[in-house]
Amino acid sequence: MADTGEQGESVSEPLDLVRLSLDEIVFVKLRGDRELKGRLHAYDSHCNLVLGEVEETIMTVEEDEQGQESVKTIKKQSEMLFVRGDSVVLISPQSPS
Amino acid sequence: MSFFGFDTALPGDKRGDSSNKGIFEHTDAFGGLQQTRKLQAFQDTENEILDFDDTYDGLADQLQETGDDLNDDTFGGGAEGPAAKDAVGKDFDFFGKTAQVSDAMNEEAMRYGLQQPSRLQQQQQQQEPRAARPTRSGYEVYQDPEYIPDIQAKSGFWSSRPQAQQQYQQPPQQAGGNERISTARPDPAPKPKMMTLEEIEAAMRGQQSPPHPQRAHFPLQAPPPGLAPHQMHQPMPPMPQPPPRQAPAPSAQSQPPPPQAQQHNQPPFQQAAQLQQQTPLQILQNPNRARHSPHPSKGQPLQVGNLPVITHPEQLMQLSEDQRRAYLEEDAKRAKRNHKIFMLSKGNGLMTPQDKNFITRIQLQQLVAATGNSVDSDSEAALVEDFYYQVYSQIRGAPRQHPTQPLGHFAQTYLFQTGGRTNNRRNAVNGDNHMQRMQQQVQRAVEAAKLKPKNKQLIIEGSLGKISFSNAKTPKPLLNIRREATSDSRPSTARKQTSTGGSDRKTVLKHIEAVYSDLMAMEDQERKMPQPPQPDSDQETITAHAEWRDELTRLNQQLWSDLKIMEPIVPGSSKTHPFIAFLSFTKGKKAVPRIFRQIDQEQRVTILTMIIVHLDQLDVIRNARPAPGETQPPAHIREEIETFSQAVQPPLMQYIGDAPINIMDGLLQLIIEHTNVINVACTRVGLVIMTLLLSRAELAKDTGDVSDEEWQQWVSHYNRLFDILEPVLPQVFPGPVNVGDDMYVWQFLAAVGIGASPEQQQRLVIAVKDRVMDTVSQSRSLPAEMSRQRLGNVNLFMRAIGLDVDMLG
Numbered sequence: 001m002a003d004t005g006e007q008g009e010s011v012s013e014p015l016d017l018v019r020l021s022l023d024e025i026v027f028v029k030l031r032g033d034r035e036l037k038g039r040l041h042a043y044d045s046h047c048n049l050v051l052g053e054v055e056e057t058i059m060t061v062e063e064d065e066q067g068q069e070s071v072k073t074i075k076k077q078s079e080m081l082f083v084r085g086d087s088v089v090l091i092s093p094q095s096p097s
Numbered sequence: 098m099s100f101f102g103f104d105t106a107l108p109g110d111k112r113g114d115s116s117n118k119g120i121f122e123h124t125d126a127f128g129g130l131q132q133t134r135k136l137q138a139f140q141d142t143e144n145e146i147l148d149f150d151d152t153y154d155g156l157a158d159q160l161q162e163t164g165d166d167l168n169d170d171t172f173g174g175g176a177e178g179p180a181a182k183d184a185v186g187k188d189f190d191f192f193g194k195t196a197q198v199s200d201a202m203n204e205e206a207m208r209y210g211l212q213q214p215s216r217l218q219q220q221q222q223q224q225e226p227r228a229a230r231p232t233r234s235g236y237e238v239y240q241d242p243e244y245i246p247d248i249q250a251k252s253g254f255w256s257s258r259p260q261a262q263q264q265y266q267q268p269p270q271q272a273g274g275n276e277r278i279s280t281a282r283p284d285p286a287p288k289p290k291m292m293t294l295e296e297i298e299a300a301m302r303g304q305q306s307p308p309h310p311q312r313a314h315f316p317l318q319a320p321p322p323g324l325a326p327h328q329m330h331q332p333m334p335p336m337p338q339p340p341p342r343q344a345p346a347p348s349a350q351s352q353p354p355p356p357q358a359q360q361h362n363q364p365p366f367q368q369a370a371q372l373q374q375q376t377p378l379q380i381l382q383n384p385n386r387a388r389h390s391p392h393p394s395k396g397q398p399l400q401v402g403n404l405p406v407i408t409h410p411e412q413l414m415q416l417s418e419d420q421r422r423a424y425l426e427e428d429a430k431r432a433k434r435n436h437k438i439f440m441l442s443k444g445n446g447l448m449t450p451q452d453k454n455f456i457t458r459i460q461l462q463q464l465v466a467a468t469g470n471s472v473d474s475d476s477e478a479a480l481v482e483d484f485y486y487q488v489y490s491q492i493r494g495a496p497r498q499h500p501t502q503p504l505g506h507f508a509q510t511y512l513f514q515t516g517g518r519t520n521n522r523r524n525a526v527n528g529d530n531h532m533q534r535m536q537q538q539v540q541r542a543v544e545a546a547k548l549k550p551k552n553k554q555l556i557i558e559g560s561l562g563k564i565s566f567s568n569a570k571t572p573k574p575l576l577n578i579r580r581e582a583t584s585d586s587r588p589s590t591a592r593k594q595t596s597t598g599g600s601d602r603k604t605v606l607k608h609i610e611a612v613y614s615d616l617m618a619m620e621d622q623e624r625k626m627p628q629p630p631q632p633d634s635d636q637e638t639i640t641a642h643a644e645w646r647d648e649l650t651r652l653n654q655q656l657w658s659d660l661k662i663m664e665p666i667v668p669g670s671s672k673t674h675p676f677i678a679f680l681s682f683t684k685g686k687k688a689v690p691r692i693f694r695q696i697d698q699e700q701r702v703t704i705l706t707m708i709i710v711h712l713d714q715l716d717v718i719r720n721a722r723p724a725p726g727e728t729q730p731p732a733h734i735r736e737e738i739e740t741f742s743q744a745v746q747p748p749l750m751q752y753i754g755d756a757p758i759n760i761m762d763g764l765l766q767l768i769i770e771h772t773n774v775i776n777v778a779c780t781r782v783g784l785v786i787m788t789l790l791l792s793r794a795e796l797a798k799d800t801g802d803v804s805d806e807e808w809q810q811w812v813s814h815y816n817r818l819f820d821i822l823e824p825v826l827p828q829v830f831p832g833p834v835n836v837g838d839d840m841y842v843w844q845f846l847a848a849v850g851i852g853a854s855p856e857q858q859q860r861l862v863i864a865v866k867d868r869v870m871d872t873v874s875q876s877r878s879l880p881a882e883m884s885r886q887r888l889g890n891v892n893l894f895m896r897a898i899g900l901d902v903d904m905l906g
Contacts, residue, residue: 020606023684 033059047085615656681716693748713772721780728832791848826864850897
C-alpha cells in the first residue's frame with residue numbers, strides 16, 4: 001500500500017525479499033505435500049499469497065496390495081489462487097524457464 | 098343546525114328540537130322533511146323573499162372567541178370587516194391570501210356561471226320590481242363583504258339537516274307528483290324510519306351524480322310525473338330531477354305530498370339547495386360515481402354499467418335476472434379488486450418516515466464512508482479506509498481531478514434530494530440532522546483513528562518491557578524488529594552495486610521495488626496537493642504549497658536516482674546498464690508510464706536517449722529474433738514484446754510526437770553509431786521506434802519549423818541509415834509471406850519511403866519488390882476481408898513512394 005517504507009530498496013526483514021519476487025514466478029511449498037508454481041501478485045505479513053497462472057502439484061503416497069508404497073503426483077492448473085498463509089512452508093524465486 | 102342560521106324549528110313542529118343534531122344522534126333523521134314542508138307553507142303565505150340578514154340572529158357576535166390573539170400576525174393585520182381592509186398595507190400577501198381561499202373562489206366562479214341563467218329566469222318570472230333590487234335575488238350574499246366564501250360546510254353536509262333540507266325540498270318544487278311516485282315505488286315504507294348507513298350513502302351518491310349525464314337522458318325519458326310544467330323548459334342543470342333518481346331512499350318518497358310550492362318565491366332555499374348540490378358535485382365528478390347513479394325509472398331500458406346501487410338485499414330481489422347477474426358480476430369484480438388492494442397494502446405503514454430516513458442514513462453513511470465525503474475534507478481517511486477503490490475510481494474517472502469530489506458530491510446530491518422530496522419543513526430539518534450526524538460520525542471515527550496510534554505502546558515504569566495493544570487494524574507485533582534507518586542500509590547496497598555493476602537479478606529487482614515505492618510516494622504526494630496558491634492567498638497556504646512542492650521535488654530526485662538512469666555507460670562492457678536491466682522485467686516495463694507522469698521533459702528525453710542508445714540490448718530486441726527454424730520468438734518473449742509496446746512505447750511516442758528535429762537527428766545518429774542497426778531492424782520494437790523517429794522528422798519538416806542546416810544534417814544521417822539497411826530490407830519481414838502480422842514493417846518502409854530521394858525510392862522498390870509481389874499474389878487467395886487488410890498494408894508503403902497496389906495488376 002501507499003505507506004510502505006520510503007526506501008523499499010533496503011532489505012531489513014524477510015518479507016522484503018518476497019517483495020522482490022512480486023510479479024515474478026515463484027515456487028511455493030505448502031503443508032500437506034503440495035507445491036505451487038506461479039506468478040506472485042500479492043502477499044501480506046501472514047504470507048497469504050495471491051498467485052496467478054498457478055500449477056499446483058499434490059503428492060500422495062499410495063499403498064498397493066503388496067504393501068509397496070508409491071508416490072503419485074497430481075497436477076492442477078489454476079488461473080488465480082489465494083493461498084492462506086498458515087499453510088505456506090517456503091517461498092522461493094524461480095526464474096522463468 | 099340550519100343551513101343559513103335561521104330558525105327552521107317552527108313552532109308546532111314536534112320534531113323541531115332534533116333539528117340541530119347530526120345524523121347519528123337523530124331519532125328520526127328525516128323528520129326534517131315535514132319541517133321543510135311547513136316552512137314552505139309558511140313562506141307561501143308570506144309570499145315574499147326572505148332576506149338573509151333578517152334571519153340572522155347575530156348570535157355568533159356574542160361568542161367569546163379565544164385564541165385569536167395572533168390572528169393579526171397570521172393574516173397580516175385584522176382584515177376583518179371593510180374598515181380593516183383599508184388598513185391593509187402594500188405588502189399584502191396576495192398569493193398567500195388567494196391560496197387560502199382559492200378553492201372557494203374556484204367554486205364560486207363555477208357556481209356563478211351555472212347559476213346565472215336560472216337567476217335571470219327567476220327574475221323574469223317574478224316580474225316584480227325586484228329587478229331593480231338585485232340584492233333581493235338571493236345572490237346578494239356574495240356581495241356582502243362579511244360573506245364567508247368557504248361554503249363547503251362539510252360538517253353541515255354530514256349532518257342530517259341540510260341533506261334532509263335539500264332532499265325533501267325538491268319534491269315540493271316538483272309539485273304534487275309525489276303521490277304517484279310513491280305508488281310507483283315497489284316497496285313503499287309506510288312510516289319514516291331510521292335509515293341505515295348504506296341507505297344514506299346511496300342517497301348521497303344519488304345526489305352527487307353530475308347533472309350532465311342526467312340531462313342527456315332527460316329528453317329520452319317520459320317526463321317524470323311529478324315535474325312541474327314550467328320546469329320542463331327551464332334550463333336548470335344544477336337542479337337534479339330528484340324523485341325518479343332517489344331510489345335508494347324509498348322511505349323518503351313515502352312521505353305524503355307536500356303542498357304545492359313555487360320555486361321562484363323561495364330563493365334562500367334554492368340557494369341552499371344549489372350550494373349543497375354543487376359542493377359534492379365538484380368534489381366527486383368521477384365517472385365511476387356517475388356510473389352508480391341509479392336509474393330505476395320505469396320503462397327506461399337499463400344501460401350497460403348503469404347499475405343501481407344496491408344497499409339492501411331486498412333490492413336485489415327486485416331486479417331482473419340480467420340486472421342481478423350484472424350486479425353480481427360487478428360485485429365480484431369489486432371484491433376481487435379490493436382484495437388485491439388489500440394484499441398489496443399489507444406492508445403499508447410498517448415504516449414511519451423516520452424509519453425510512455434512518456435506513457437512508459445508514460446507506461448514505463456507507464456511501465460516504467466508501468467514497469469519502471468532500472465535506473469532511475479528509476480524503477486521507479478515505480484512502481486509508483479503501484485505498485484500492487479510491488485509486489481505481491481515480492483511474493476510471495481519469496478526467497476528474499479529485500477522486501473524492503464527485504462521489505461525495507453525488508452522495509450529497511442524493512441526500513439533499515431525499516430531503517427535498519419530502520417537501521416538508523419538519524422533514525427538511527430531519528434531513529439536515531441526518532447530514533450533520535453523519536458528518537459527526539465520520540469525523541469522530543477519523544479522530545478516534547488519529548488518536549489511536551499515539552498510544553500504541555504503554556511503558557510502565559519499572560517494567561522490563563513495553564506493553565503493546567492490538568486491534569484489528571494494527572495487530573500486536575510479536576516480533577519488534579526495528580527498521581534500519583535507511584542511511585544505514587544504503588551504503589551496503591551501493592557497495593554491492595558498484596561491485597556487481599548493478600545488473601544481477603536481485604539488484605535489479607530491488608531497484609524496481611525502490612522505483613515502485615518512489616512512485617507510490619509521489620502519487621500519494623499528488624493526492625495531498627494543497628490548494629494552489631492564488632495571488633490573494635494567505636501566507637499559510639503559500640507556505641503549505643511551497644513545502645508540498647519541495648517534497649515533490651525531493652521525491653522526484655529520489656525516483657531519478659533509483660532509476661539508475663544516470664549510471665555511467667561503460668562502452669564495450671558485458672554488463673547490461675541498470676536501467677536496461679530494469680526494463681527487462683515486466684514490472685519494470687509497466688512502471689514506465691507511471692514514471693513518465695512524474696518526471697519533466699528533460700528527464701524524459703534522458704530516458705528516451707538511454708533506451709535508444711541501448712536499443713539492441715533491450716530484451717525485447719536482443720531476444721526477439723526467432724530461433725532458427727522458428728517463425729516467431731518464444732512465447733514469453735512475445736509477451737514481453739507485447740508489454741513493451743503497450744507500456745513503454747506510448748509514452749515514448751508521446752514525447753517524440755512533440756520533439757524537435759534536432760533531437761530526432763541526435764537519436765538517429767545514436768542508433769547508427771551505438772547499436773547494431775541490422776539486429777535492431779530485424780525486430781518489431783526496433784522497427785517501430787525507427788519508424789517513430791523517421792516519421793516525426795518528416796512531419797517536423799512539413800510543418801516548416803526546420804532550418805536548412807538541421808535538415809541537411811538529418812538527411813546525411815538518413816542516408817547512412819538507408820545504406821546500412823538496404824541489404825537487409827528483405828530480411829526485416831517476420832517469416833514468410835503467409836505468416837504473421839507484417840504491418841509494422843510496411844509502416845516502417847513507408848516512413849523510409851517518404852524521406853527517400855527518387856533514387857533511394859527505386860532502390861527501396863527493388864529491395865522489397867519480391868515481398869510486395871508475393872503479398873499481392875497471396876492475398877488473392879485469401880478471403881476478401883483479410884486480402885483487403887494485407888493489400889492495405891502494402892499500400893501504406895506503395896503510396897508513400899507514389900505508387901499503388903492496383904498498378905501492379
